Amino acid sequence: MRKINAEIPSVYNPKKVEEKWYKFWLEKDYFKAKHNHNKENNFSIVIPPPNVTGSLHIGHALNNTLQDILIRWKKMEGYNTLWLPGTDHAGIATQNVVEREIAKEGKSRYDLGREQFVERVWEWKEKYGNNIINQLKKLGFSCDWSRLRFTLDEGLSKAVRKVFIQLYKEGLIYRGNYVINWCPRCQTALADIEVESIEEDANLYYINYPIKDSKGEIITVATTRPETMLGDTAVAVHPDDKRYKKFIGKTAILPLMGREIPIVTDSYVDPEFGTGAVKITPAHDLNDFELAKRQKLQVINILNNDGTMNEQAGNFKNLPVFKCRERVLNELRKKGFLNNIEDYKHSIGHCYRCGTIIEPYLSKQWFVKMKKIAEPAILAVEEGRIEFTPSRWEKVYYDWMRNIKDWCISRQLWWGHRIPVWYCQDCGEIIVELEDPTICKKCGSHNLLQDPDVLDTWFSSALWPFSTLGWPEESEDLKCFYPTSVLVTGFDIIFFWVARMIMMGLKFCGDAPFKKVYINPLITDAEGRIMSKSKGNVIDPLTVVEEYGSDALRITLASLTIQGNYICLSEERIKGFRNFANKIWNVSRFSIMNLADFNIDKIEKNKLKMTLADKWIISRLNEAIKKSTDYLNEYKFGEAAKTIYEFTWSEFCDWYIEFSKPKLYQEKDTIEKRTSQYILWFVLENTLKLLHPFMPFITEEIWQKLPHKGESIMVSPWPKYKEKYMNKDAENKMEKIMSIIKTIRNIKSDMNIPYSKEIDLYLNVNEKYKLKLIEENVNYIETMIKTKSLEVGTGIKKPEYSATGVLEGVEIFIPLKDIINISEEIARLEKKLNKINSELNLIFKKINNKDFLSRAPEEIVKKERDKADDLRDIKERLENNLKSFKR
């Protein structure tokens, strides 16, 4: 009879349960961290703060799923956990969003003015800034929302200011005129790492520069950016270059401009490249700038902030760079200065926020001196105080840190932390103070002007692990949770963020901000391409949640998380894990139906009568607990998830549930039945606990429906591995029974016998030990295989027209008089025999090798010999069976 439970549907519906339990956890305050001064018992993570303008993408989903797994797992292990959430003010991105918004009103930020504009951005932030936070909640993340932070919060701003001032006072922050990366669209300076080099097909232009006072002599230079010639102030050649010896010290006439520029020598010039003569544009090329400093050359800036030419470009004034390039080339061609154009592939810098081509641009900016700050940060990793996982990222970190350059931190934006520097308009004094100054200490003037620039957003992000905990105050949070336990992030921001946090943490808190950096992979689509809106291959996590549930998405992402750099995600994958959720749902449904009359409190554990299957599943569960916990400790999320998945589906559901049915279906309340119920409950509850960090909603829903103690699975203890539950003997025995069942199924399938067809079954067993084992556990075979009759014994003769299966020490006969096709059966057996023979040959080669016998460890030799014996036995029986057909 089919047992039906009308109350529990056979398909899991995540929509009905997710919201309910998230609310429940919040009401119970489970996410809220407590102050606990026993630091060993604290486990803390700060979230990589998403941009306040952002909306949740699949990368966030992965990154935060992994953090949530750690937090939930550690919490169940008994730690006092803190997962501190927050958002990042994202200077350029946020300013862009609001600028676009006011553009719709036909206004620019200049129309509003600085103060009003910033107010508009705050309004925008209050209105939309929590979008991404609410999206995070949809995925069940257990962040401590009472500690939500924003990089522009008062406390965090104070930290920024304090850090700036200290670095300035120590001479580690300075202001200067340098060639920096300028984004003409964002109209701000960028740090070197904010420039993305993209290799493009371009041209190398050869331009003739006439030599002054000569009879038509010229020097030819090569350039990729011909328009910059308008700002040239010299031509440089290598001092040893014989070709140009005659020109050294002479003067060239800059075409189109008519400016007289010197021909200088510098060993920076590579004589092999181009013509070996380089045009020098100090204001728009870093190397040229350095060279100009060495040679004391004139510096001419030809660009405006918006990427158009300024008055220094003469007739080309107000033209945008590329228009200007065209015009310059035309003019050069017309006037006979353009010598040649070659195809040329090279890297061109683009703004990492808007993609616009970056112009090297001479301007006054603020910088942080990095070398000194980097040293202790390198040491911290070398000494193992910070560990990267996977460890290969340490090399990437070292490589960057050991070649670190000064960091340009000023941005010509309005949205961000204003640089805390005032200039006295009367005496020129520079004032850098914690509190806004009103008077110049030097001359007493009140005529002070604050620096208009703001700081790079990453400057405040660098302080995130301690500024969020209350630094510079000596707060309880800081005392309890700094340093944090682990940082989980992507490799794309190791330089931007991780390295800088390490430097700042060491510098200002004396301790690295985290003990471990776990680098999670990047998600690509099924074909391995990075997801992007323009490619149209994005998988939106919220759509996935809507369709398949949050748990399905989470367990998919966790299972795919390997130690590599990329993981391929597809909807097919998610469907597979949605099916897994349904499997869990149904095994629970089965359990709940069969535990209706079960009461944990009435169970007397020492009176239980455990069957072989009971001992086996307990041992397997124990193994799964050990393996999955070990994997989590090693941050192998995929392996941990897979271990639990396989245990749940392939062992618990596929085998144990079937084995337990006869006992569970007994009408009477026997000790056997109660034992079965207990084991079923015990295994299921522990499985749910193992799954909880990965799939919090479904596990809570089921746990609450099952007999349980405590108020939530979220705060229940993590399963513990216990040596005494390991039972290798039961595992070996069960495996033997299972392999008999598998072999019979195999024969039935090969012979096209449907599952429901009852068969006569003979098991001929040649060993006393095995005979006893099978006799005692024959009920498992009968549970799985429908039999008309079953005979187990020694010396059983093979009935005529039987299909045969051979295992170590066991022969299986299934008489199939009406069905069997002799030639097919012979072919089947011969195929098996061939396989055995080739295996046997390999082993013979080994065990007949003297060197193997003398040098391999004894246990390996014994293993091989045993295997050979088993295979020989199987081979012999297969041959006998074949003979019986051929007779």
Next chain:
RNA sequence: GGGCGGAUAGCUCAGUUGGGAGAGCACUGGUUUUACAAGCCAGGGGUCACAGGUUCAAGCCCUGUUCCGCCUACCA
């Protein structure tokens, strides 16, 4: 130019100190069975990129080669 990573089943990838080549998906056949057809049962499919070396034994360690990614660098 330098560095890092990768090459294992049709696809995407696991494979922890060297000792029986695995998973998911896809594919083929069977199957309405007292939880689940989003299920169950069974099956096919791999010279572990190539060439050497170390070893009794190599997907794993060493050397070289080819191909593919990524990061990085001032060759205009």
